[in-house]
Structures are given as C-alpha cells and as structure tokens.
Amino acid sequence: MREIIRLDTHEREQLIDITAQVQAIVARSGVRDGLLALYCQHTSAALMIQENWDSSVPTDVVTLLRKLVPRGAGWLHDQQDDNADAHLKAGLIGPSETIPLVDGKLALGRWQNVFFCEFDGPRPGRSIVCTVIADR
C-alpha cells in the first residue's frame, strides 16, 4: 500500500513536521505490524527524525547545516544553478527513513517526529512516497 504526501514549502530552509500525515496513511493502510518506508523524491530536500518539543531543535538543524555547508563557498555546481549547498545538505541527511509499525502505529520514540527538510525553497508540490509493507 502506498500514498504520496505533497507539500508546499515557504522558506528557503525549513523543517516541516509531517508526522500526522504519515500516521494517517498508516491508519488508512490497515496494516498492524510491518514497516513504513518514507522516501523524499528531491535532491535539494531530505527527511529527518527529530525532536519537536518546540521550534528550537528544527532551527538548530538549519543553523548547523548552514555552518557545515556554507552557501556560495566556491562549489562547482553554483556555476550551473545557485543551490549547491542545498544538494550537499540533502545528500548528508538522506532521502529515506524506515520506521517499524507496531499495533497499527508508527513505533516512534516518545520525542521523535518525522520532518521534511527543505533546503532550496520555497517550492510547491514537494513529494514524499510512503510505502507500507505488512509483516505477514
């Protein structure tokens, strides 16, 4: 069973909590036990499991990645398209996460949320493929 989450983003770099949408897909699937595979279909965005108690950790993630991968720091790809930093951040964080399903729910830890990480927004129609695999 598969569904696609579509998202519009509103800033160049931001983390958007998609846990509720993902949980709703799991509920619609009817699968009790198995795996949920999340996949971001972009090379300038990624997925991260992270704490969402308040906006501090998501903001710190953006700050850290700006420090590790400075924009416009002489990257070759900036000569084609001024977003090398976005591709590099996306490659570091990665597009896929696989989460177990237990009793029909995502087996997230108490503080874990699923975030879409935009690194080259704002952009309409970002897509995340959600595949539910039952353990039969």
Next chain:
Amino acid sequence: MREIIRLDTHEREQLIDITAQVQAIVARSGVRDGLLALYCQHTSAALMIQENWDSSVPTDVVTLLRKLVPRGAGWLHDQQDDNADAHLKAGLIGPSETIPLVDGKLALGRWQNVFFCEFDGPRPGRSIVCTVIADR
C-alpha cells in the same frame, strides 16, 4: 517478526557494538532471506554501521562529531535542555538502517558491525526495534 534490544549506556558519548544481539534476533526469526530493519527510538542517539577491528574507529567517530557539532555553541535548544549537540548528532547520523539477510544471516561486509551511538548518556533502557521481513 519483531524484537526490541534494550541497552544501558555508561558514558555521555559512546558507540556500543550490538551486532551479536542483532544476529541472535535474526537466528530466532528463522528467516533465511529478506531484510532486517533496525530503528533507534531516541532523538539523542543513532545507529551506525562501522568497522570494529579495535576501538580506534568508534573513538574517532565521537571525536569527529564533537568537532562538527560542538557542545554549547550557542544552540537555541540549550536554553531548554542542555543537549542540543546530542540531537544534532543524532539527526546527522540517523535512526534507521536496513540490512539484507542471506542464508539466515546479516549480509554484513567483512569489517562491518552494527553500533548503537549514544550522544547524551549515561541512560538506562535505550531501545532499538528490530523488524525481520521475509522475502517470500
């Protein structure tokens, strides 16, 4: 088939080799071919596949992450809870790894081991969900 590994950690930052526990779960599952999905249920810990010839590489991993993500470097989350660096390290490394099963064993390369990465210990009862999916 699913089992949970529970671990107590003893240092703030350390890598703990859990390969033998994971392999025992695979053996108990009776599954010969398929996938093992590992999932760490914490936002201040992660999973890494890495060499364990001796303690040098695991120690270098801790050193590298301290350099890339310095503790107390003005992170917003440190105002709530003094562990922003732990969340950021966990987000960089990630909580999930999926390993193929071949003839009833993890298809790890010769030098590969599975490590739980603690970034905010010592803590009791860290949990890693291990899901075995057969390829039928």
Next chain:
Amino acid sequence: MREIIRLDTHEREQLIDITAQVQAIVARSGVRDGLLALYCQHTSAALMIQENWDSSVPTDVVTLLRKLVPRGAGWLHDQQDDNADAHLKAGLIGPSETIPLVDGKLALGRWQNVFFCEFDGPRPGRSIVCTVIADR
C-alpha cells in the same frame, strides 16, 4: 529477489552512478510495486542519492567531505591503517538506502540518481546488495 552489483573503482574518492544497474535488477525481478533496499558492504564506502545533471554535484560532495573530515588530522585509526577519514565519511553518509518501486520502476525524483561513494579506492570488487521486496 536479490542481486549483487560488483564494481571496480579507480580513484581514492569518487562517486559512481549505478542507477542503470539498479534499474536493470528491478526490471529482472518482475516486481511492480514494493521496495528496493540497497546495501553497501564496506566501511570505507557508502551510498548516496544525488543529482547527476553533470559532474559538478558529485565533485562538490567529495570536496565537502574532504573539508568536514580531513585526511590525516590526528585520527587514532590512522595508526593502524591510514584511512580513518574514509571510515568516518562512510559512517556519515551510511550504507543503506530504501527506494519505492512503482509500476516496475524505481520511484526516483526527476533529478535523483543512485551513487556508490568510494572513499578509499582504487579497489576491485566493491559490492552492493540489492534486495527487491514485493508489496503483496
């Protein structure tokens, strides 16, 4: 269904596009819907989903990782084997990626390609295990 991709690498650090080989394995499997799990069996190499419009982004990835993880920067593991940086880069990027299959094809985004990342080449016989799981 499972197949192994074997690769010879020719530089110390390079990204090699393996999308066509992976797509061919998916086609041979006959699976229309499900997941493809990719797994790199090495601790000095990794897998990354990234843009391949031209060589600029793959080259920038190598440049970034050299900056984040400098070779010979006093790593403990260099006393055993002069490749600590390769292990650290491999651990940061990670060995596994899971990609959905839709209508018998990898559901990659328009710009996404699958890269094998060599960090300690040249080496013969690098291996990537490709496992196809049908969603039945």
